[in-house]
Amino acid sequence: MAILSLKNVQKNFGITEIIRGVSLDIIEGEKHAIIGPNGAGKSTLFHLISGRYKLTAGSIRFKTEQIENKPPYEIARMGLARSFQVTNIFPRMNVFENVRCALFWSKGYRYSFWNLLGRQHELNDEAMQVLEQIGLCDKAMFPSGELAYAQQRALELGIAIASGAELIMLDEPVAGMSHSEAENAVELIRKITEGKTLIMVEHDMNIVFDVADRISVLVYGEIIATDKPADIRANPKVQEAYLGEVRSA
Amino acid sequence: MTLLRKSSIWIVFVVALFGLPQIFDSILAISILNQMAIAIVFALSYNMLLGQGGMLSFGHAVYFGLGGFLSVHALILIEFETMVFSILWIPLIGGLFGLLAGIFIGSFSTRKAGTVFAMISLGMGELIAASSLIFSSFFGGEAGISGDRTFGPLFFGFDFAQNIEIYYLAAVWVFIATLFMYLFTQTPAGRMANAVRDNPERAEFIGYSARKVRFISFCAAGLFAGIAGGLFALNYEFITEENLNAATSGRVLLMAYIGGLGYFIGPIIGAVVLTLMNSLLSNYSELWMLYLGIMFLLTVMFLPRGFAGFIMMHQMAWVRGNMKMLVKPYIVTGIPALLFAVCVIVLIEMSHSDEETFHFLGMTLEPSSSITWIVLIAIAGAAFYAVRRSRAQLLDAWETANAAPKEEQS
Amino acid sequence: MLEVLIFATLNGLVTGFLLFMLASGLTLIFSMMGVLNFAHASFYMLGAYFAYSLSLYFGFWTGLIFAPLIVGVLGALVERYGLRKVHQSGHVAELVFTFGLAFLIEEAVQFFWGRDTKNYQTPEILDFPLFTLLGQEFSAYRGFMMAISIGIFIALYYVLTKSRVGIIIQAAITHPQTVANLGHNVPLIFMGVFGVGTALAGVAGVIAGPVLTTFPGMAAVLGSIVFVIVVIGGLGSLAGAFIASLLIGLLQSYAIASDVGMPDLLDLLGLSFARDHPLNDLWTINLPQIAPVLPFLLLVLVLIFRPTGLLGKREE
Numbered sequence: 001m002a003i004l005s006l007k008n009v010q011k012n013f014g015i016t017e018i019i020r021g022v023s024l025d026i027i028e029g030e031k032h033a034i035i036g037p038n039g040a041g042k043s044t045l046f047h048l049i050s051g052r053y054k055l056t057a058g059s060i061r062f063k064t065e066q067i068e069n070k071p072p073y074e075i076a077r078m079g080l081a082r083s084f085q086v087t088n089i090f091p092r093m094n095v096f097e098n099v100r101c102a103l104f105w106s107k108g109y110r111y112s113f114w115n116l117l118g119r120q121h122e123l124n125d126e127a128m129q130v131l132e133q134i135g136l137c138d139k140a141m142f143p144s145g146e147l148a149y150a151q152q153r154a155l156e157l158g159i160a161i162a163s164g165a166e167l168i169m170l171d172e173p174v175a176g177m178s179h180s181e182a183e184n185a186v187e188l189i190r191k192i193t194e195g196k197t198l199i200m201v202e203h204d205m206n207i208v209f210d211v212a213d214r215i216s217v218l219v220y221g222e223i224i225a226t227d228k229p230a231d232i233r234a235n236p237k238v239q240e241a242y243l244g245e246v247r248s249a
Numbered sequence: 250m251t252l253l254r255k256s257s258i259w260i261v262f263v264v265a266l267f268g269l270p271q272i273f274d275s276i277l278a279i280s281i282l283n284q285m286a287i288a289i290v291f292a293l294s295y296n297m298l299l300g301q302g303g304m305l306s307f308g309h310a311v312y313f314g315l316g317g318f319l320s321v322h323a324l325i326l327i328e329f330e331t332m333v334f335s336i337l338w339i340p341l342i343g344g345l346f347g348l349l350a351g352i353f354i355g356s357f358s359t360r361k362a363g364t365v366f367a368m369i370s371l372g373m374g375e376l377i378a379a380s381s382l383i384f385s386s387f388f389g390g391e392a393g394i395s396g397d398r399t400f401g402p403l404f405f406g407f408d409f410a411q412n413i414e415i416y417y418l419a420a421v422w423v424f425i426a427t428l429f430m431y432l433f434t435q436t437p438a439g440r441m442a443n444a445v446r447d448n449p450e451r452a453e454f455i456g457y458s459a460r461k462v463r464f465i466s467f468c469a470a471g472l473f474a475g476i477a478g479g480l481f482a483l484n485y486e487f488i489t490e491e492n493l494n495a496a497t498s499g500r501v502l503l504m505a506y507i508g509g510l511g512y513f514i515g516p517i518i519g520a521v522v523l524t525l526m527n528s529l530l531s532n533y534s535e536l537w538m539l540y541l542g543i544m545f546l547l548t549v550m551f552l553p554r555g556f557a558g559f560i561m562m563h564q565m566a567w568v569r570g571n572m573k574m575l576v577k578p579y580i581v582t583g584i585p586a587l588l589f590a591v592c593v594i595v596l597i598e599m600s601h602s603d604e605e606t607f608h609f610l611g612m613t614l615e616p617s618s619s620i621t622w623i624v625l626i627a628i629a630g631a632a633f634y635a636v637r638r639s640r641a642q643l644l645d646a647w648e649t650a651n652a653a654p655k656e657e658q659s
Numbered sequence: 660m661l662e663v664l665i666f667a668t669l670n671g672l673v674t675g676f677l678l679f680m681l682a683s684g685l686t687l688i689f690s691m692m693g694v695l696n697f698a699h700a701s702f703y704m705l706g707a708y709f710a711y712s713l714s715l716y717f718g719f720w721t722g723l724i725f726a727p728l729i730v731g732v733l734g735a736l737v738e739r740y741g742l743r744k745v746h747q748s749g750h751v752a753e754l755v756f757t758f759g760l761a762f763l764i765e766e767a768v769q770f771f772w773g774r775d776t777k778n779y780q781t782p783e784i785l786d787f788p789l790f791t792l793l794g795q796e797f798s799a800y801r802g803f804m805m806a807i808s809i810g811i812f813i814a815l816y817y818v819l820t821k822s823r824v825g826i827i828i829q830a831a832i833t834h835p836q837t838v839a840n841l842g843h844n845v846p847l848i849f850m851g852v853f854g855v856g857t858a859l860a861g862v863a864g865v866i867a868g869p870v871l872t873t874f875p876g877m878a879a880v881l882g883s884i885v886f887v888i889v890v891i892g893g894l895g896s897l898a899g900a901f902i903a904s905l906l907i908g909l910l911q912s913y914a915i916a917s918d919v920g921m922p923d924l925l926d927l928l929g930l931s932f933a934r935d936h937p938l939n940d941l942w943t944i945n946l947p948q949i950a951p952v953l954p955f956l957l958l959v960l961v962l963i964f965r966p967t968g969l970l971g972k973r974e975e
Contacts, residue, residue, distance in 0.1 A: 050454065072453040082454060090447040092511070093440075101444045104437045105456030111465055113438035163455060305751050307758075357963045364695060365966055367754060368890050372958035375883050379952040384940040495883070499762065506755055539770055542763035549756045550741060553748045601770065 002061075003028040003167055003197050004049070009058035009068075011041075011048055011221075018044050020221040021058070026167075031198045033208045036218035037241070042201045043085060045218065046171050050082045051075040062167070077105055081165035085172045085201075087152045089159065091145030095136050098144050098155055100127040102162035127162070133192055134158040135184075150181040154188065161192045169199045174207065186211065209233075217241070262427070266420040270413060277528075279412045285524045286419040287480045290426045292504040292516035294473035299502075300510035301434060302466040303446030304359075305367045307498050308374025312471040314381075314493025315350050316343030316478025318388060321488050324396030335402045336409060340422045340479030347475015348468055355467035359460050362449065371495070378494040393489030396482070409483075419480050426476050431513060433469060442466045503541070507548050509555025518556045536601060540594070562647075571650035578639075578646040585635035592629035596622070662795050667916040668909065673801050675908025676808035680863040681881065682888045682900040683815065684856035690895045691831070691852050692742070694750060697757035700882035701764035702857040706730045706864025707873045708772055711779040719782035727861035734857025735850045742853070743846070761878065769875045776874040804866050811862065828852060887958040893968030902969060907954050914953055920945025 002025040011019040018041045026032050034042050047053040049060060051072035060068045067075050090098050100123065107123055109115060117123070131137045134154045139147065144155055153173065160168055173189060174182040186207055189198070202208050208215060209229045216226040219241045225232060232238055270282055291313055298304045320343040326332045358369045381388040388394070398415070399408045407414050433439045441462045445452045449459040482488055491497065500523070508519020523541075530537040552559050566572055599607050599614065599621075607614045614621050685699045709729050710722030737760065745756040781800045788796035819825040831838040831848045839845040864877075871877065888907055892899030921944045925931060932942045949956075961968060 052450075071458070072450075073456050073458045076454050076456040084451075088448060088451045090444045090451065092447050093443055097440060097443075101440055101452075102455045104441065109437040111438050111441070111457075111461060113433055113436045113465065113469070115436055116432060117435050117437070117440065159451070159455065299751075303751070305754060357959075361966070363750065364754070364894070365962060368695075368886060369959060369962045371883060371886060372955045372962065376952060376955040376959060379955070383944060383948055383952075386940050495879075499758070502755070502758070503762075536766075536770060539763075539766040542759065542766045545759045546741075546756070546763055549752060549759050550744050553745075553752055597770075 001028050002026060003063060004199075005061040006049070007059050007061075009045075009048060009060060010056045011044060011053060012056045018221050019048065022218070022221070022223050024216060024223060024226065026197060026199060027214075028166075028197055029195070030213040031193065031200070031211055033212035033215045034199065034201050034218055035203070035205075035208055035215060040218040041221045042218055043171055046082060046169055046199075046201065049075075050080065050169065076163070076165075079164075079166045080169070081160040081163055081167070082169035083156045083160040083171060083173060085175060087149075087156050089144050089152060089155055091143070093144060094141050095144050095147070095155055096127060096131065096140040099130045099158050099162050100124070102159045103127055103130075106163040130158050130162045133161075134188060150177055150185070153177065153185065157185075157188065157192070161196075165196070167197045167199070168193055171201045172203065173200065174202070174204065182207070259428075263424060266424060267417070270416055274413075276412070279416055281524060281528045283412060283416050283419060283484045284528065285521055286416070286423045287477050287484060288504060288520035288524050289517050290423055290480060291474060291477035291501050292508065292520040293427060293430050293513075294470045294477060295501045295505045296510060296513075296516045297430060297433070297442075297466050297470040297473070299505060300512075300515065301439065301446065302362070302442045302463060302470075304362050304463060304467070305502075306370040307367055307495065307502070308370035308372075308377075309470070309474060309501055310493050310495070310497035311354070311374055311377050312347035312350050312474035313478040313481070313497065313501075314488070314490075315377075316347040316475025317482045317488040317492055318381075318394065318478075319343060319346040320479040320482035321394050321396045321486070322387075324398055324400070324482065324486065325394075327401040328397050333401065335404060336398050336400075336483060337404060337418065339398075339483055340476045343479025343482065344472045344476035347478060348472040350475075351468040351471020355464050355471070359463040359467050362446075362463065370498075374493075374495055374498055378490060381490045381493055388490060391490065393487060393491075395487040398483050398486055412484075415483055419484065422476065422480060426473055427517075430469075430473055434513065438462070438465050503545055507545060507555055509557030509559075509561075511554055512557040512561060515555050515557035522556065534598060536597060539597070562651075566647070566650035569650070574646055574650040578643040582636055582639040582643045585632040585639070589629050589632035589636060592625050592632065596625050596629070599625075662792055663916050665792060666795055666797065667912045669797060669801070671909035671912030672905065673804050673908075674912060675905035676805055676812075677863055677867055678881075678885060678888055678908055679901050679904035680808055680811065681860050681885045682892070682904050683812070683897060684859035685885055685889050686892075686895060686897050686900045687852055688856045689889065690833075691849060692746075692753070694742075694753040694757065695886065695889070695894075696856075697754060697882070698737075698760040698764060699757075699857070699860055700878040700885055701761045702730050702734055702860040703864040703867075703881065704768060704875075704878040705733065705764065706861030707779065707868030707877065708768055708777070708864075709861070710865040710868060711777050711873055712772075714779065719780070723862075723865050726865050727858045730861030730864075731854040731858030735854030737857075738850050738853035743849075761882070765875055765878060772875075774875055776872055777868075779868045779873040781869040800870065804870070807862070807866055811859070815859075884954050887954040890958060891961045891968055893970040896968070896970040899968055899970030907957070910953055910957075911950050914946045914950035917946050920948075 004024075004026040006022055006024045009019055009022045010017070022045065034045065036042055044053065048055055048068075049062075051067065051070055051074070055068045058068070059066055062075065062078060062080060065078065067078070067080075090101065093101070100117075103123060103126060104110075107126075109123075128137065128140070131140055134157055136151060136154060136158065139151065144152065147155065153176075157170070157173060160170065170189065174185045177185060182204070189200075190211065198211075200208075200211065212229055214226060215229055215232045216223050217232065217235075217238050218224075224241060225235050225238050227235065270279055273279075273282070294312075295306070295309050298306050298309065320339045323332075323339055323342050324336065327334065327336065354373055358366060358373070382390060399410045409415050409418065434443075441452060441457050442465070444455075445457070445459045445462045452459050452462065478488075478492070481492065504519035504523045505516045506519070507522060508517065509515025526537060526541060530540070534540070548555060554561070563572070563575070566575060595607075595609055595614070598609075681699065681703055685696055688694070688696050688699070706726050710719075710726035713722035713725055741760070742753065742756060745752050785798075785800045785803050787799050789799040789802045790797055817825075819829060827838065827843055828848060828851075831843070831845055831852075835845050835849075838848070868877075871880075884907065888903045889900050891906075892901070892903030921942055925942060932939065936942065
């Protein structure tokens with residue numbers, strides 16, 4: 001059952017075509033990686049799905065609704081969460097608050113200016129649980145803008161998963177991390193996306209082949225192949241366009 | 250924190266609100282306390298926009314002024330017995346009008362924060378201030394409108410003719426308004442306002458319309474500014490176009506900024522300091538506004554987190570019991586800095602006055618003698634140099650005092 | 660009627676060109692630093708005051724040459740020692756800084772020159788009517804104002820588009836990093852552009868001072884209107900600022916010169932209201948009355964319906 005379905009998605013900036021007719025079905029519960037050379041349009045694709053950019057043409061269905069041209073907040077409320085390539089947290093709030101904010105909508109608080117947060121024990125407990133999952137419990141009261149890079153990326157993940165979204169989209173989650181930090185991050189990702197659908201943009205082939213059930217290869221705004229990792233590796237078109245230039249260990 | 254510790258600061262607040270007029274009971278003091286009360290509510294309401302919400306407004310006086318104008322009209326209605334209710338409710342009426350204005354103007358202003366928002370607020374502020382001169386039946390033209398607060402039902406025998414009576418009424422409203430503005434920050438709406446301030450894009454991706462979040466803060470800010478306007482109307486029984494115009498909007502920006510935007514208590518500090526400068530300093534020097542301008546600019550450049558921020562910078566040192574490490578460095582840098590400031594002030598005042606002699610701290614100086622000038626400039630120069638030399642050691646001491654005993658950062 | 664139209668147009672053009680002199684400097688500074696210089700009109704005021712003082716001792720023409728230079732140097736110093744420091748604290752801090760600067764300059768002007776209106780005279784040789792049309796005079800000084808404005812624009816256009824310095828500046832405005840990597844001293848360029856921008860405002864002050872009166876409130880009077888112009892024209896667009904300046908100049912000029920009002924509109928619709936109607940003020944309003952308000956009305960409308968302005972480029 002496809003939880004997310006893209007049909008002929010097109011995105012132009014002026015006369016430049018960035019996404020040129022992408023069709024893709026993401027199966028519920030799968031871990032799907034999107035790879036491709038720089039400039040292929042991977043981040044743009046994410047922006048189109050999550051509502052940051054408007055489509056030039058085509059349609060996107062998430063669960064039972066067409067979401068193209070819906071504003072990001074409506075899409076998020078439907079159960080889609082994403083993280084960003086460049087860390088995108090709330091720097092002046094502390095770590096705990098960052099995560100708690102991500103929980104508000106799913107816990108039904110809406111725009112309430114009458115619920116005092118000190119009294120919302122269930123909410124606060126759940127926020128602490130998320131912190132525990134991402135390993136930032138001891139930094140709960142720390143101003144998030146002053147965290148070390150890897151911890152900010154962990155928080156980034158935390159914000160994305162806190163709302164209990166069913167579809168999680170991660171944009172280069174381990175970019176800029178050292179080898180051991182990346183290993184920890186991947187473990188974390190595996191743990192927190194159990195039972196959920198994951199779409200991940202990633203450059204590190206080891207991680208991709210390790211984590212993904214299926215891989216799509218995006219080149220110059222088009223998907224040239226979608227398949228299981230081993231088949232992608234063997235696909236000559238892919239080798240020529242992408243893997244052929246990158247030697248993975 | 251236990252409930253007692255948490256509420257201890259509120260207890261101090263209440264004690265200060267109701268206790269200060271017992272200590273400072275001269276007519277001047279009560280008048281200043283009244284002004285402070287109004288300024289505190291106004292400045293706190295402004296911070297809902299700027300400090301909490303990241304929205305820089307140059308037109309906040311509109312809600313203050315509109316609240317004040319409706320309040321004075323309400324006083325007139327009470328006076329002529331067209332309506333009968335106690336003046337205790339006047340600030341609420343002001344607040345409601347401020348809220349209505351906020352809803353109307355906020356409906357199209359809050360799409361974006363940043364420069365666009367600032368420009369809309371400026372435009373609306375000027376528009377409404379200029380319109381108020383045209384619609385003289387409501388706004389009274391250049392002369393404004395006035396009322397009398399001693400009418401209407403008595404409150405336990407009080408008719409509020411005296412300033413001290415009005416002060417206690419204002420104190421109750423200040424407490425209520427401050428409490429509610431604080432509680433707002435502890436709600437999802439208040440927290441999301443912070444989130445939208447920090448990162449409007451990310452806020453949308455966690456399910457919130459940035460525009461709607463801003464709109465709620467905007468309306469709330471209008472409500473409380475209107476309450477401040479109502480308090481103003483009760484205190485002065487008089488209001489004019491000046492109270493809605495850009496100068497008043499600028500003044501509340503100054504108050505909030507100098508006090509410190511990032512802390513709830515910041516605008517309170519700013520309101521108190523500015524009111525004191527306004528009332529007391531103006532008696533000593535005609536140039537107090539020049540000093541205010543200089544102080545403001547220096548704050549923006551060197552103390553971007555305001556007075557509250559400056560105090561909070563010492564929080565770590567206080568918690569760690571390291572405050573005594575800072576005493577000597579502050580004296581070493583502080584005294585020359587103070588000397589420099591004093592010399593500059595004397596130089597400024599001397600050049601402004603046309604009198605033969607200039608009195609300062611019991612000393613008599615002669616502006617006509619060039620030696621006076623040379624000496625003053627020399628002292629100022631030396632003091633400035635001393636400050637620059639000693640800055641490094643102050644920063645060092647401050648870092649050590651604030652540093653963790655063992656390495657916390659990973 | 661015709662002479663009213665012609666003179667209103669001419670006066671509107673004079674005002675429009677003057678406003679553009681202010682708006683162009685503001686736009687250059689905004690394009691470069693992303694900050695609206697709230698104190699821009701204050702430099703205009705300083706230009707008028709410096710020129711006034713200079714003119715007392717050395718005559719108008721000395722003032723015309725040296726006052727803008729002094730103002731430009733002051734502007735460059737403000738950028739170097741003030742704005743640059745505040746830049747790291749963010750956009751809001753920069754706006755608040757320039758706001759504080761405007762406040763301080765107004766107080767400083769009152770401190771150094773006093774609160775009264777200064778008797779800044781137009782030069783005698785320009786004290787004659789340039790032409791007389793249908794009974795009304797158009798003073799040579801106003802013609803001079805237009806000539807200077809146009810001359811400066813042409814010079815600015817050539818410098819920006821044809822000279823090497825200009826091209827570097829244009830590049831630095833959109834790609835400061837690249838320009839720095841090419842070996843150019845970008846901070847110096849920034850300081851220079853800020854200085855030139857403020858000097859332009861100073862020139863506007865020098866020539867407008869005698870006509871629009873030189874007093875401590877003169878910055879406040881024009882300040883808001885200049886913001887309206889750059890926003891309506893589109894933040895960052897010089898062409899937009901030009902169109903908007905002329906638009907506002909002409910609009911205000913026509914509004915003031917006309918004597919159309921609400922009563923005429925009501926007559927047209929066949930309505931009338933009693934004198935004690937609560938909205939009587941609205942029914943008796945006329946165009947000259949709301950002329951000062953028109954720019955702000957336009958500002959709010961533009962910001963609601965077309966937030967990027969007429970020709971806006973730079974999105975936040």
